Amino acid sequence: xxxxxxxxxxxxxxxxxxxxxxxxxxxxxxxxxxxxxxxxxxxxxxxxxxxxxxxxxxxxxxxxxxxxxxxxxxxxxxxxxxxxxxxxxxxxxxxxxxxxxxxxxxxxxxxxxxxxxxxxxxxxxxxxxxxxxxxxxxxxxxxxxxxxxxxxxxxxxxxxxxxxxxxxxxxxxxxxxxxxxxxxxxxxxxxxxxxxxxxxxxxxxxxxxxxxxxxxxxxxxxxxxxxxxxxxxxxxxxxxxxxxxxxxxxxxxxxxxxxxxxxxxxxxxxxxxxxxxxxxxxxxxxxxxxxxxxxxxxxxxxxxxxxxxxxxxxxxxxxxxxxxxxxxxxxxxxxxxxxxxxxxxxxxx
Amino acid sequence: xxxxxxxxxxxxxxxxxxxxxxxxxxxxxxxxxxxxxxxxxxxxxxxxxxxxxxxxxxxxxxxxxxxxxxxxxxxxxxxxxxxxxxxxxxxxxxxxxxxxxxxxxxxxxxxxxxxxxxxxxxxxxxxxxxxxxxxxxxxxxxxxxxxxxxxxxxxxxxxxxxxxxxxxxxxxxxxxxxxxxxxxxxxxxxxxxxxxxxxxxxxxxxxxxxxxxxxxxxxxxxxxxxxxxxxxxxxxxxxxxxxxxxxxxxxxxxxxxxxxxxxxxxxxxxxxxxxxxxxxxxxxxxxxxxxxxxxxxxxxxxxxxxxxxxxxxxxx
Numbered sequence: 001x002x003x004x005x006x007x008x009x010x011x012x013x014x015x016x017x018x019x020x021x022x023x024x025x026x027x028x029x030x031x032x033x034x035x036x037x038x039x040x041x042x043x044x045x046x047x048x049x050x051x052x053x054x055x056x057x058x059x060x061x062x063x064x065x066x067x068x069x070x071x072x073x074x075x076x077x078x079x080x081x082x083x084x085x086x087x088x089x090x091x092x093x094x095x096x097x098x099x100x101x102x103x104x105x106x107x108x109x110x111x112x113x114x115x116x117x118x119x120x121x122x123x124x125x126x127x128x129x130x131x132x133x134x135x136x137x138x139x140x141x142x143x144x145x146x147x148x149x150x151x152x153x154x155x156x157x158x159x160x161x162x163x164x165x166x167x168x169x170x171x172x173x174x175x176x177x178x179x180x181x182x183x184x185x186x187x188x189x190x191x192x193x194x195x196x197x198x199x200x201x202x203x204x205x206x207x208x209x210x211x212x213x214x215x216x217x218x219x220x221x222x223x224x225x226x227x228x229x230x231x232x233x234x235x236x237x238x239x240x241x242x243x244x245x246x247x248x249x250x251x252x253x254x255x256x257x258x259x260x261x262x263x264x265x266x267x268x269x270x271x272x273x274x275x276x277x278x279x280x281x282x283x284x285x286x287x288x289x290x291x292x293x294x295x296x297x298x299x300x301x302x303x304x305x306x307x308x309x310x311x312x313x314x315x316x317x318x319x320x321x322x323x324x325x326x327x328x329x330x331x332x333x334x335x336x337x338x339x340x341x342x343x344x345x346x347x348x349x
Numbered sequence: 350x351x352x353x354x355x356x357x358x359x360x361x362x363x364x365x366x367x368x369x370x371x372x373x374x375x376x377x378x379x380x381x382x383x384x385x386x387x388x389x390x391x392x393x394x395x396x397x398x399x400x401x402x403x404x405x406x407x408x409x410x411x412x413x414x415x416x417x418x419x420x421x422x423x424x425x426x427x428x429x430x431x432x433x434x435x436x437x438x439x440x441x442x443x444x445x446x447x448x449x450x451x452x453x454x455x456x457x458x459x460x461x462x463x464x465x466x467x468x469x470x471x472x473x474x475x476x477x478x479x480x481x482x483x484x485x486x487x488x489x490x491x492x493x494x495x496x497x498x499x500x501x502x503x504x505x506x507x508x509x510x511x512x513x514x515x516x517x518x519x520x521x522x523x524x525x526x527x528x529x530x531x532x533x534x535x536x537x538x539x540x541x542x543x544x545x546x547x548x549x550x551x552x553x554x555x556x557x558x559x560x561x562x563x564x565x566x567x568x569x570x571x572x573x574x575x576x577x578x579x580x581x582x583x584x585x586x587x588x589x590x591x592x593x594x595x596x597x598x599x600x601x602x603x604x605x606x607x608x609x610x611x612x613x614x615x616x617x618x619x620x621x622x623x624x625x626x627x628x629x630x631x632x633x634x635x636x637x638x639x640x641x642x643x644x645x646x647x648x649x650x651x652x653x654x655x656x657x658x659x660x661x662x663x664x665x
Binding site for chain 1: 364367368371372375376379380381382387486487489490491492494495498499501502506598601605606609610620621624625627629632633635636639640643644647
């Protein structure tokens with residue numbers, strides 16, 4: 001199951017441009033070529049990249065454009081829009097809507113905080129959680145999947161049971177279970193001492209929760225790979241189990257791993273939003289898209305921008321990475337068993 | 350068959366046991382700090398904390414703590430210290446709302462998912478097919494609480510077509526019950542309809558290429574009968590098993606987001622509100638019972654499937 005179907009043109013691709021038949025190109029070159037031809041996927045990938053870059057620029061925007069921080073309150077202050085002074089938050093508690101200028105570009109929230117600044121900082125937190133969680137899931141799931149599939153027998157039995165156990169919990173429930181207990185107490189993992197309000201806590205939780213979704217397919221693939229001739233050859237050549245797993249099996253999993261990464265980023269961002277919405281993710285006053293939506297949702301009738309601005313940003317980011325991921329999957333492994341729908345469903349109930 | 354049921358039953362009991370241990374560890378052992386302090390909530394006095402430590406036996410050896418916790422959960426003695434309410438009673442009170450949501454939405458998403466799946470397989474590449482692809486993509490990329498909030502804003506606040514959240518018991522007023530449930534049902538279903546129709550579509554397209562379908566056609570059976578009896582029947586198996594798992598998860602409090610955005614006062618929302626109050630005991634009980642519900646329902650599904658399909662019995 002290496003990226004075998006190199007020479008098959010992706011179903012539905014125009015037949016005239018048969019560049020895929022070119023001999024002598026590596027599977028990844030061919031995959032890249034197919035991806036570059038998939039314009040919608042590239043466009044959505046660019047959208048996601050744009051959001052990432054914007055969020056990374058959050059401190060610059062806060063300092064030079066909005067002149068305020070993500071957690072600074074301006075409840076009692078006024079802002080001049082078009083020569084007229086407005087309260088940032090009216091005496092009745094109504095926050096100002098979008099001003100379309102440097103200060104309060106997208107309006108303020110009920111604490112008089114600048115939505116645009118919080119949106120970018122919140123995006124930074126959401127993306128950070130998403131990336132760290134994905135990294136954690138991929139590393140742990142790959143190790144577990146390879147070890148279980150390679151050694152089989154008792155090791156596999158134990159690991160598979162543990163994965164089944166994690167799988168038995170509805171994703172959001174397991175997330176909030178860990179979120180609630182860790183937000184209160186924090187956790188110590190070896191030398192790492194995490195406080196309850198650390199960003200790493202939701203990242204850690206999300207990373208753990210998704211391990212079975214990646215480890216199971218990888219294990220299945222390893223079960224097939226370990227029977228292949230090149231593994232026998234390596235064994236005859238004197239390679240030990242570690243060496244075989246590292247330099248024979250792992251490289252053959254790379255396309256599966258690459259296909260999973262965007263999928264997991266999307267799911268991790270969604271789960272972060274869900275957990276934060278419920279109060280078991282990123283802890284206030286730290287902004288994240290999920291906490292911003294949660295803060296705004298009660299005020300929808302009077303100030304819908306509080307919910308819809310972070311909501312739109314969240315959907316655009318996740319949609320971007322999902323469509324791009326779909327494109328990567330089609331390009332690398334047209335017959336991949338990894339299907340977006342089957343894996344993404346749980347996160348957003 | 351008896352052997353299959355017994356084996357499945359034993360493995361179910363083992364998983365239930367493992368879940369109870371894991372849940373216990375997650376709440377009482379893994380986090381840093383004093384479990385009694387966490388359980389007492391934010392506004393606790395030293396006396397309450399001391400009392401909790403004593404009744405929950407947090408000074409005992411760990412296996413003893415586990416037994417105490419399980420005994421408390423299953424005899425319904427767990428009390429939320431923040432609200433001074435018996436947790437199991439509260440869950441029983443909230444269960445009808447959760448069941449209403451799960452059953453109604455379950456029917457809707459199954460029927461529409463199958464309908465759209467068949468439509469898009471029959472007309473692969475046409476408009477329905479494309480539209481469903483987009484629906485599935487947007488569905489998996491949008492958190493359900495956002496869809497819910499948008500729906501409430503436009504359909505309950507702007508155009509007052511539906512009530513603005515809340516739950517009315519079926520026994521109290523069936524019409525009101527229905528009008529309160531329609532929006533949550535649809536919102537929860539949107540995502541599943543997208544997913545199910547996509548999965549069914551690819552199953553159908555795969556099955557249509559099977560040899561037995563060609564044989565059926567060759568026998569001269571009408572196209573309609575081939576589709577319903579041979580293609581659809583076999584393609585539905587994975588859909589039904591997917592459905593039973595999702596349905597179980599919704600019953601087990603998995604629809605926590607939908608419940609809280611529509612203020613349905615179901616089991617999931619109870620957990621959600623407890624989290625916001627940092628009230629640990631209800632969250633622990635809901636999480637454990639929720640996972641139990643999933644495991645038990647999936648065991649039942651397996652047995653039903655084995656009854657229907659002998660191949661599963663032999664393989665399992």
